[in-house]
Structure formats: C-alpha cells, structure tokens
Amino acid sequence: AQSVTQLDSQVPVFEEAPVELRCNYSSSVSVYLFWYVQYPNQGLQLLLKYLSGSTLVKGINGFEAEFNKSQTSFHLRKPSVHISDTAEYFCAVSLYNQGGKLIFGQGTELSVKP
Amino acid sequence: DARVTQTPRHKVTEMGQEVTMRCQPILGHNTVFWYRQTMMQGLELLAYFRNRAPLDDSGMPKDRFSAEMPDATLATLKIQPSEPRDSAVYFCASGAGDGRDQPQHFGDGTRLSIL
Numbered sequence: 001a002q003s004v005t006q007l008d009s010q011v012p013v014f015e016e017a018p019v020e021l022r023c024n025y026s027s028s029v030s031v032y033l034f035w036y037v038q039y040p041n042q043g044l045q046l047l048l049k050y051l052s053g054s055t056l057v058k059g060i061n062g063f064e065a066e067f068n069k070s071q072t073s074f075h076l077r078k079p080s081v082h083i084s085d086t087a088e089y090f091c092a093v094s095l096y097n098q099g100g101k102l103i104f105g106q107g108t109e110l111s112v113k114p
Numbered sequence: 115d116a117r118v119t120q121t122p123r124h125k126v127t128e129m130g131q132e133v134t135m136r137c138q139p140i141l142g143h144n145t146v147f148w149y150r151q152t153m154m155q156g157l158e159l160l161a162y163f164r165n166r167a168p169l170d171d172s173g174m175p176k177d178r179f180s181a182e183m184p185d186a187t188l189a190t191l192k193i194q195p196s197e198p199r200d201s202a203v204y205f206c207a208s209g210a211g212d213g214r215d216q217p218q219h220f221g222d223g224t225r226l227s228i229l
Contacts, residue, residue: 046218090157105156
C-alpha cells in the first residue's frame, strides 16, 4: 500500500535559522510529489511540486525540495525562516495510476520563534 | 486570483440534523475533491469527481454521507443524520486535466460542529 510519512510532527526553530522538514513515501508505482502549506483557519496552498526532470525544485516563499528516488524521500528546506513561515506543512504524493488522488502525510507543524 | 469557494464557513448544529456543505470549484477545473480534516485522522479523502462523475467515494461512510455535482459550478456534500463524530473541517479542492500532475486548489473549508 502507498503511504507518506512525515518524520517530525513538530519542528521548532528560531527566526533566520535554516529548516528541513522530512518526508518519505512508499509506492510501487511512479508518483508525483507535492508540498502544501496550511496557515491557521485556511485551506492548503501549493508550495512546490516535483513531476520530472531536475530533482531540486524551487517553490514559493523561498522553499525548495529535493527528490531522492533511491531514498524515496522529498525533504523540504529553507535556508532562513521567518516568523510568517509558522504553519502546518503537508507532503503528498499523487499516484501515476490513480487519477489525481493525493495521499497526504500527517503534517509537520513548523513553529518559528523570534 | 481564482479561488475555490466553500459555504458555509462555519456550521453548528445538533445531532440528527441534516448538514449540506457547498463548493464552487475554480472555473474550468474538471476535478473536485472532498476532504475531511481532524486532529486524530489528519486529512482524509472522502470522494472525488471528474467531469461531474464520481470516481471514488470509498472514503465516505455511505449510510449517512452523500456527494453530488448538480452542475460544473457546484459540488455538495451532505450528512444525514449528523453525529458528533462528524465534527471536523471539510475541505473542497479542485484541479484541472487528469489530475495526476496538476496541483489541487483548496477552499478555506467548512468548520462543522455537531452537538
């Protein structure tokens, strides 16, 4: 069965520090990979996506992620976080053979402290 | 920017009442998804439609939940009768194409409380 695991449920970090949010997936078929962000009382917004090509993808708000096929990982990084990055982050996979259905991880709560 | 619109944003009602949640997908998007978010279960896919036809509703309790798309601009999710365990935030999302490589665009959700 396909699954997505976000290895940290909460990540506290100080402002201007770097951050990495980890995501591993399990799938027997090809996947497309996404990171979404959810601010309080809002829906999810797309941060970035990996479909094919370069394994390093850049998204909005200075975030980037690297696809590692051998490790089945898609970790999200930002070199310097801001208070405004405080939110819940979700990793998701779309299975090549399942018509757009997304499987989400449990989410990582990023808390940026001054 | 085009947005997915969900109504109502908040709903509080008593157990046993019918609840209807509505979603207006982004114009031109042909795929609509319904999710439920709770602290315990996280994000769960309830059902989704493509070109108004249901593709998968295996995540939905069939005895009390129903999802429809009366037309391309409206998707509905109904719960009848509602139960306290249905309390959650319900999200609608829409997407284009065959969905596999297209991002989903989420509404701001309906926060449902069943007393």
